[in-house]
Amino acid sequence: MVKIFFAPFTLRNATERLFKEALSNTGNTKDFSGMLYLAPDAVLLNAARKTFHRITNELHVQACYIPPRMNSLMQYAKGLFDFSGEKRVVGRDMVPVIFSALSSKSLGFSCLTADFISDIRHAFLRENPAVVKDVLFEQMRSLDIAEPVLKGVGEAIDLWEAYLDFMDKNSLTDDHDLIIRHDELLPGLEKTSNDVLLVDGFIDPDNSEKAFLKKIIECSKTTFIMMPYHPGHVHMTRNLTEFLNASFETEKVFLNCDDVPDKLAYHAYSDMEDEIEEIARSIKSLFVSGGCRDLEKIAVTFPDLDKYGSMLHRVFIRYGIPHEMPGGRSSLDLRPFSDIITLICSIRDNYPRSLFTSFLSSPYFSRIPESLRKWMPTLSVISGVVSGKDSWLDFAVHGGETVEVSLIEDAKFFEKDFNFVFGLLAPLEILKNGASLTEFVSAARKCLSLLGFPTLEDIEKRGRILEALEDAFEKLIFAGETTAMRTDIAGFAEILRHLLMGMEIHEETSGVRICRMPEALAICPEYLYVGGLTESDMPSHGSSEYILPDSARKKAGLLYMDKHIELQQFMFRRLLKCSRRISLSYPVMEGDDMFLPSPFLFGGELVPQRIPGIYSAAEFMVSFEKKFLTEHYGEINSRVYASHARSAVLRVTDIDAYRNCPRLFFVRKAIGAEPLSVKEYGLEALTLGLIAHRIMEDLIREPLPGLDAFIAKARVAVDEALKGKKIPVYWKEIVADTFMQSIPLIYDKELEIRKSGYLTTEVERTITGEPLKGIRMKGKIDRFDRIGDGVQIIDYKTGAADITCAQVEKGTQNLQLFLYAAIMKSQGYKVNRVGIYSLKDISLKWCPSARRTKNDAAAGGPMDSLVIAALGFLEEAVERMRAGDFTANPINEYNCRRCPENPFCPYTQR
Ligand code: SF4
Numbered sequence: 001m002v003k004i005f006f007a008p009f010t011l012r013n014a015t016e017r018l019f020k021e022a023l024s025n026t027g028n029t030k031d032f033s034g035m036l037y038l039a040p041d042a043v044l045l046n047a048a049r050k051t052f053h054r055i056t057n058e059l060h061v062q063a064c065y066i067p068p069r070m071n072s073l074m075q076y077a078k079g080l081f082d083f084s085g086e087k088r089v090v091g092r093d094m095v096p097v098i099f100s101a102l103s104s105k106s107l108g109f110s111c112l113t114a115d116f117i118s119d120i121r122h123a124f125l126r127e128n129p130a131v132v133k134d135v136l137f138e139q140m141r142s143l144d145i146a147e148p149v150l151k152g153v154g155e156a157i158d159l160w161e162a163y164l165d166f167m168d169k170n171s172l173t174d175d176h177d178l179i180i181r182h183d184e185l186l187p188g189l190e191k192t193s194n195d196v197l198l199v200d201g202f203i204d205p206d207n208s209e210k211a212f213l214k215k216i217i218e219c220s221k222t223t224f225i226m227m228p229y230h231p232g233h234v235h236m237t238r239n240l241t242e243f244l245n246a247s248f249e250t251e252k253v254f255l256n257c258d259d260v261p262d263k264l265a266y267h268a269y270s271d272m273e274d275e276i277e278e279i280a281r282s283i284k285s286l287f288v289s290g291g292c293r294d295l296e297k298i299a300v301t302f303p304d305l306d307k308y309g310s311m312l313h314r315v316f317i318r319y320g321i322p323h324e325m326p327g328g329r330s331s332l333d334l335r336p337f338s339d340i341i342t343l344i345c346s347i348r349d350n351y352p353r354s355l356f357t358s359f360l361s362s363p364y365f366s367r368i369p370e371s372l373r374k375w376m377p378t379l380s381v382i383s384g385v386v387s388g389k390d391s392w393l394d395f396a397v398h399g400g401e402t403v404e405v406s407l408i409e410d411a412k413f414f415e416k417d418f419n420f421v422f423g424l425l426a427p428l429e430i431l432k433n434g435a436s437l438t439e440f441v442s443a444a445r446k447c448l449s450l451l452g453f454p455t456l457e458d459i460e461k462r463g464r465i466l467e468a469l470e471d472a473f474e475k476l477i478f479a480g481e482t483t484a485m486r487t488d489i490a491g492f493a494e495i496l497r498h499l500l501m502g503m504e505i506h507e508e509t510s511g512v513r514i515c516r517m518p519e520a521l522a523i524c525p526e527y528l529y530v531g532g533l534t535e536s537d538m539p540s541h542g543s544s545e546y547i548l549p550d551s552a553r554k555k556a557g558l559l560y561m562d563k564h565i566e567l568q569q570f571m572f573r574r575l576l577k578c579s580r581r582i583s584l585s586y587p588v589m590e591g592d593d594m595f596l597p598s599p600f601l602f603g604g605e606l607v608p609q610r611i612p613g614i615y616s617a618a619e620f621m622v623s624f625e626k627k628f629l630t631e632h633y634g635e636i637n638s639r640v641y642a643s644h645a646r647s648a649v650l651r652v653t654d655i656d657a658y659r660n661c662p663r664l665f666f667v668r669k670a671i672g673a674e675p676l677s678v679k680e681y682g683l684e685a686l687t688l689g690l691i692a693h694r695i696m697e698d699l700i701r702e703p704l705p706g707l708d709a710f711i712a713k714a715r716v717a718v719d720e721a722l723k724g725k726k727i728p729v730y731w732k733e734i735v736a737d738t739f740m741q742s743i744p745l746i747y748d749k750e751l752e753i754r755k756s757g758y759l760t761t762e763v764e765r766t767i768t769g770e771p772l773k774g775i776r777m778k779g780k781i782d783r784f785d786r787i788g789d790g791v792q793i794i795d796y797k798t799g800a801a802d803i804t805c806a807q808v809e810k811g812t813q814n815l816q817l818f819l820y821a822a823i824m825k826s827q828g829y830k831v832n833r834v835g836i837y838s839l840k841d842i843s844l845k846w847c848p849s850a851r852r853t854k855n856d857a858a859a860g861g862p863m864d865s866l867v868i869a870a871l872g873f874l875e876e877a878v879e880r881m882r883a884g885d886f887t888a889n890p891i892n893e894y895n896c897r898r899c900p901e902n903p904f905c906p907y908t909q910r
Helices: 014-026 042-060 073-080 094-103 105-122 129-142 148-167 174-180 187-191 207-218 233-248 270-290 304-316 335-348 353-360 370-382 390-400 411-429 437-450 458-485 489-501 517-523 550-557 561-577 617-626 639-647 654-660 662-670 685-700 707-722 729-755 806-808 816-826 850-855 862-882
Strands: 004-006 033-036 070-073 087-088 172-174 194-200 220-229 250-254 265-269 298-301 513-515 527-530 583-588 761-773 777-788 791-799 830-838 844-847
Touching: 014 033, 014 042, 014 194, 014 220, 033 042, 042 517, 070 073, 073 174, 073 207, 073 791, 087 094, 087 335, 094 105, 094 148, 094 172, 094 489, 105 129, 105 148, 105 174, 105 207, 105 489, 129 148, 129 550, 148 172, 148 729, 172 174, 172 458, 172 654, 174 207, 174 353, 174 437, 174 583, 187 729, 207 233, 207 550, 207 761, 220 233, 250 850, 270 298, 270 304, 270 527, 270 550, 335 353, 335 411, 335 437, 335 458, 335 489, 335 830, 353 370, 370 411, 390 411, 390 583, 390 830, 411 816, 437 458, 437 816, 458 489, 458 550, 458 685, 513 517, 513 816, 517 527, 550 561, 561 654, 583 862, 617 761, 654 662, 654 862, 685 761, 685 777, 685 791, 707 729, 729 844, 761 816, 777 830, 777 844, 777 862, 791 816, 816 830, 816 862, 830 862
Parallel strands: 004 220, 004 250, 033 070, 033 194, 087 172, 194 220, 265 583, 298 513, 298 527, 527 583, 791 830
Antiparallel strands: 761 777, 777 791, 830 844
């Protein structure tokens, strides 16, 4: 007899009803071994186990009883499989690995192919690949699907055929086969006899599952089936109902439960973090107010839990909310496993700075030397090393362009310690370009053992980690031995990552349950929070199987997009009814991405929510402070620097820095605070400037020779300038080549200067003077040339030449050259003009220009008026500096955009 119970969505104890129905048939017994309970997934099974135990307690069945068998279809099939037989079962995570070995295609592509083949195997049951191919091709041609798509489908099916051959030759079978070919592989099935069979939670099983279920029902005396029911979604379960009606004599029972009218209300939060925080505050408020003291009655779910997982964990820890994931976490989410992948990827990518640092900072490798564990995060930022074993070793010995390594405490250990780590990694590194999977596993085991993995005090946890890792290694060895697969270290990392990702680790914790949506349906918590209901995540677009187009999937009876969306809508409607109190929400944006609410929320009411109260230590601390942080930002006034400025000989360049922005000048020059930034692979502007100055100094010191001699002299000057610089050879070559290419242009420019009558006199001249009474200054002039009793001052720049007299008069130009002119004038020189020589495009820009020189002749020469203007600005700046005024006031607001002080600056933040 098959009795089907149709449970309305509001019936939250459907499984309990099912058990009670079964128990009313079993009489007074303590032995429930004749009862078989089948559910589609592990979460429903776990919930069912607890429910059964509770019911037996309520019914006063003695504590000691023989429980019913509770399985998923796959677990049941595996239980019946004769493992002592000739065939060995391969798990579904291994199928893509075998596909990849047989096709030499990437693992990612093989995963897609394996999903596609799994779908068609379940739909076409025991048809052989050739027949399936003919049927699919005929269907696709009738849909006018392009030939290249057919070719892709054909290749996937050919691969399936090769896979079946491989499995046969190696006496293997897989998870799918156990269900599809149950009559052949599970001979024990015929002999089983269940007193009561309970089937719970199935909605739309595929053809192979239906055939298997049919067989199990035939072997059972009584069968009770619980099916969700809603008058608006009858078609979702029609397939299963029709199958049962056609196969058995059935009795239908429609269970009653008071329906509550749908009242869809949802909340919107500014971003994901805000959404999670409000969920955490709401849970804590429930607990504190006594609304719910049993945290296991609360569940939190998201359509895309992977996106929220780590953030949830972090925020819940901050709010002190114990939580668990009943569905388990992927091994790869746990740091010991992800650190192993980081280690392998470090070797794969030749020790790139971020991966290598992450590996060396891992707490799970006890033999990593302390000097590297401590200093590597800093070295990765300041060293400028991008990757490369030799580069790290070179840096350990010689330091970098801007880092004097010997000044670092522990630096004396770096070379030895880097060599030690590279030695530990050598077993894997020598296989980098290709080896068998078995060789890779053996090398990985050796490396991990040498590195002391995993450093954990908790012996039990350590054991679980090693067991899971060994499990993955065993699978790799098995794949290696059966397929003779060879790969490089990138392939090895990819396969290991894939296996670890599919391996679930269950931690013994309790608290709020964080679960996926189907799991929430199985648990039916009293309080349910459903977050992340954005248009892009709910409904999701399903698995990304691109081999068979959607129209062809529909025709072939596979899951297609519309049905996938309908299934999600069905699940969502059930979800709305499965809890006493439900909270729905979505984030309005994340980063630059704006989100709309899920279309499933259409017609609902957007309700603002902000739970009053203080629920975390951070909130408690903030609650004392009523001011915004920006209100604490004040202007700087420093008496200490003021008195220094009154007595010191001021640098010419400091005057410009002060005028550009007094606040930034104070932060950088007076305090010496510079934000730490990652040193990029390249030359520091400062180094480039020093090299360029040095080369120019050597080149023009003497009278100009012929071009050939000038080029020869340039070669010597370039070599001299680069000698001893701590920069990579590659950059030395780039600098040398670039300079040598510019030499003819520099020669022409020098000829031009000399044609105007000027002769080089001095380079790199340090000057001091008192251009205004009471203001003593110093500076270094790159070069000045003489003509008669006059001079011209030149400043070299590695950027573009930018100087205009009008801006000097307005005070929006750097004063540097004009202050040099003022100091030289105070020493009796007659300065005719100043110029900026751009080494970037070998151009020279003068101030005043030749035209200005003529027009301003009456005012004592144009240079005089510019110097007078510059002295006016100097006086004003020094006066403010000496008053200790460091008010944020940029000479050009454009500077604020890239200013490191920006987030703390009253000018920009108020
Ligand atoms: S943000 Fe602008 S005003 Fe503020 S310190 Fe920087 S440059 Fe000056």
